[in-house]
Amino acid sequence: MSEKKVVSIKDIAALSGVSIATVSRIINKKGRYSKETEKKVMDIIESHGYVSNMAAKSLREAKSHTVGLIVPDISNDFFSTISLHVEKFFADAGYSVFICNSANDSEKEKAYFRTLDSKLVDGIICISGLQSLPSDLTPRNIPIVCIDRYPENDKNIPIVSSDDTMGSYLATEHLIKKDCKNILFIANFTADYNRKTRYHGYEKAMKDYNMDIKKQNIIYLSGDQPSYVESEVQISNMIQNGYEFDGIFASSDRAALGALYALKRHNIDVPNKVKIVGFDNSLYSQLPSPSISTISRNTTMLAENGSQVLLDMMEGKTIENHRIIVPINLIERESSK
Amino acid sequence: MSEKKVVSIKDIAALSGVSIATVSRIINKKGRYSKETEKKVMDIIESHGYVSNMAAKSLREAKSHTVGLIVPDISNDFFSTISLHVEKFFADAGYSVFICNSANDSEKEKAYFRTLDSKLVDGIICISGLQSLPSDLTPRNIPIVCIDRYPENDKNIPIVSSDDTMGSYLATEHLIKKDCKNILFIANFTADYNRKTRYHGYEKAMKDYNMDIKKQNIIYLSGDQPSYVESEVQISNMIQNGYEFDGIFASSDRAALGALYALKRHNIDVPNKVKIVGFDNSLYSQLPSPSISTISRNTTMLAENGSQVLLDMMEGKTIENHRIIVPINLIERESSK
Structure with a gap:
């Protein structure tokens, strides 16, 4: 034999x-x-x-050579860029990709899992808004990989994400080293997961540098309006109330842009009076004047690593590493010079 | 009975x-x-x-309550916003939507038609890069609707699009009325279809106002590099060569932004020395300083009209109007004040 x-x-x-x-x-x-x-x-x-x-x-x-990709908001730069890279990866591997927009609606997200499964896709990549992934999401029990956000779950679902806490730490540390003494943190409305991890990075940097974390410096956006609108309103109110600050770390570029608008409207010089750092490296930080320093997540690596893990699973390979962390870095621009 | x-x-x-x-x-x-x-x-x-x-x-x-949407570039603001509205429309109607990114590759686009058909979707909306739609695209002969761009074809495929020629006419006329005497036209690299329709609007406005169309004023971008990069290089070259102009109509916001960068770099005041109008009303015209005047296509109406026509077809209704034109308008911003 x-x-x-x-x-x-x-x-x-x-x-x-x-x-x-x-x-x-x-x-x-x-x-x-x-x-x-x-x-x-x-x-x-x-x-x-x-x-x-x-x-x-x-x-x-026996495969259908199709893959599903569930994203929370396809009109968001970050998710659409990941979609582009996932599509490219799988096209090169001979697969078609069906992109589904869950609109940050967990019921819709669950429905897309079921629909994709019923269409016999070979696997699903998910940027999930769910707190946990129910075990009966896909009756055929096909491979699933999470990118960026991930639900708590006891299944062995591989996760590829950025070190958001490290990113927030780098942003806050950058402001501290630029001599900012009173740094606001703007928490963008997203999944609780993101809010916590980004806040923790701010918190850790502040503690490491022996800076007080003041309650009034933590600004929460509700998500009821676009974040740049909410952010502009809240920062304007603080300025009008005479509250003084010299640094802002916003956990999204859109929120950072709103803060910049508020400061510009009140003729407060950025970066000379107040320095700003955002998060995402999207057009919202790239295009304004002054351009906004930001934390860049590596969309290409997130997409390609996630896709490779899914492909490996679909080909029956054993996945050693269920938790892949992709590097994150600070991009210095005019707003924190 | x-x-x-x-x-x-x-x-x-x-x-x-x-x-x-x-x-x-x-x-x-x-x-x-x-x-x-x-x-x-x-x-x-x-x-x-x-x-x-x-x-x-x-x-x-007998329906599968799924719909396919083929777009040329999901990372482009315009297409991802249309995708968002199409998804919302069909979610409200009880359908799932599979978004497919053709990457402006006509072979890939054809493959997605076949894959979607094999997955028994009930209909397909396509923003197509194809010159013509082959009659055997979907063996089951399911309803198809085109949005924005459309292939020449002898089938009765309904088309929902913007009046791009009118948009270009409005942009050029706006610059003429603002007293611009020597207006450049930057033709962004896209399907020939778009290039021609937008050029025709410029041409018609120039003729209607008895302005000369100079050959050296028509700038073609090759598409080999991002259009804002190509545009910045070409406009910079013209400035360095001492060529004088006082208006620019760029057939995309990205190309308009490149022109703005070139002018800023050479300390040429926008809008006092040169006025600029772009096309798309994307973040590329909304966010820079000065903000860029632009032509806005109505993504909501394009998506909703296209979706409604497809739904009607899938429900067996007769489509009276195979050619729906959605209004287009000029948005005046700082770059043409």
């Missing part, structure tokens, strides 16, 4: 003592067979290197 | 002289039946108002 280059399905059937049809059903995971028979056949298959190639090929051929 | 509120499938079978199973196959367009039988049954069905409701319901129930 060890001399034989190709082990046929007939050989496996003979070795297992079952019919060829049964082996086929087990390899393709279609139709009826008992747990006992499955174990017997899979043991035979696994003990023969050549056969597992054949099994892999069979599994491959 | 006219007194009867509900005409059953049994009645139709009896009236047609065929079996109930045959009527069911014909209504659901599944399985085998002859053209003759189909005509006979459909004639009976059509002559009874109540029955057509039943047929509609059957057709409705």
Whole structure:
């Protein structure tokens, strides 16, 4: 047997003592067979290197060569750029990608999981707004990978994300080193997950540099209006109330832009009187004058790592690392010169 | 018969002289039946108002309640905003939407048509880069609607688009009325279709106001680099060569932004020395200082009109108007004050 280059399905059937049809059903995971028979056949298959190639090929051929991608808001730069890279990765690998916009609605997100599953996609990448992923999301139990945000769950779902806390730490530290003495933190409305991780980075940097964290310096945006509108209103109110500050770290570029608008309107010089750092490296920080310093998440790496892990899972490979952290960095621009 | 509120499938079978199973196959367009039988049954069905409701319901129930949306570049603001509105429209109507990114690649676009069709979507909205839509794109011959760009074709595919020529006319006329005497036209690299329609608007306005169209005033971008980069290089070269101009109409906001960068770098005052108008009303015109005047296409109306037409087609309604033009308007900002 060890001399034989190709082990046929007939050989496996003979070795297992079952019919060829049964082996086929087990390899393709279609139709009826008992747990006992499955174990017997899979043991035979696994003990023969050549056969597992054949099994892999069979599994491959059973695929629909389509992948689902669920994003919370396709009109957001960050998510649409990730979508672009995921699409490119899978197109190169011979897959079509169906992008679904969950609109930050958890019921809609669950429905998209089910719909994608019913369309027999081979796997799903999800930027999830769910607190936890219910175990019955995909009846066929297909591979799932989370990017960026992730639900708490006890399943072994691989996660590819940025070190948001580190990003917030770098932003806050940058302002401290630029001699800012009273630094506001604007918490953008997103999933609680993001709000906490970014706040924690601010908190840690402040503590490490022995700076007081004042309650009135933490500004929460409700999400009821676009964040740059809410941010402009809140910062304007603080200025009008005579509250003085010299640094702002906003946990999103849009919120940072709103703060810049408020300061400009009150003729407060940025960066000479107040320095600003945003988060996202989106057009909202790139295009204004002064341009806004920001934290850049690596969308290409997030997308490509997430896609590679999903592809590996779909090809039956074992995933060693269920938690991939992608580097994050500070981009210095005019607003914090 | 006219007194009867509900005409059953049994009645139709009896009236047609065929079996109930045959009527069911014909209504659901599944399985085998002859053209003759189909005509006979459909004639009976059509002559009874109540029955057509039943047929509609059957057709409705045969649906997968999924729709495909093919876009050329999901990372482009304009397309991702349309995607958002299409998704919202169909979610409200009880449909899931699969967004596919064709990456401006016509082979990929064709492949997505086939993949979506194989996944039994009920219809497809396409922002197409194809010169013409081959008749065998979707073997099941499902409803298709084009938004924005459209291929030349002899099929009756409904098209919802903006009046780009009118938009370009308005932009050019605005610069003329602001007393610009030598107006450049920057043609962004896109499908030939767009390039021609936008140029025609510039050409028509120039002629209507008896202005010369100079060959050296028409600047073509190749698409080899991001358009704001190409635009900045070309406008910088013109400035360095001592060529004088006082107005720029760029057929995309990105190209307009590149022109603004070139002028700023050479300390040429916008709008006092040179006025600029872009096209798209994207973040590229909204965020810079000075903000850039632009032509706004109505993404909400494009998406909603296109979605409504597709829904009507999927519900078997007759489409009267195969060519819907959505209004376009000029937004005046700081760059042309």
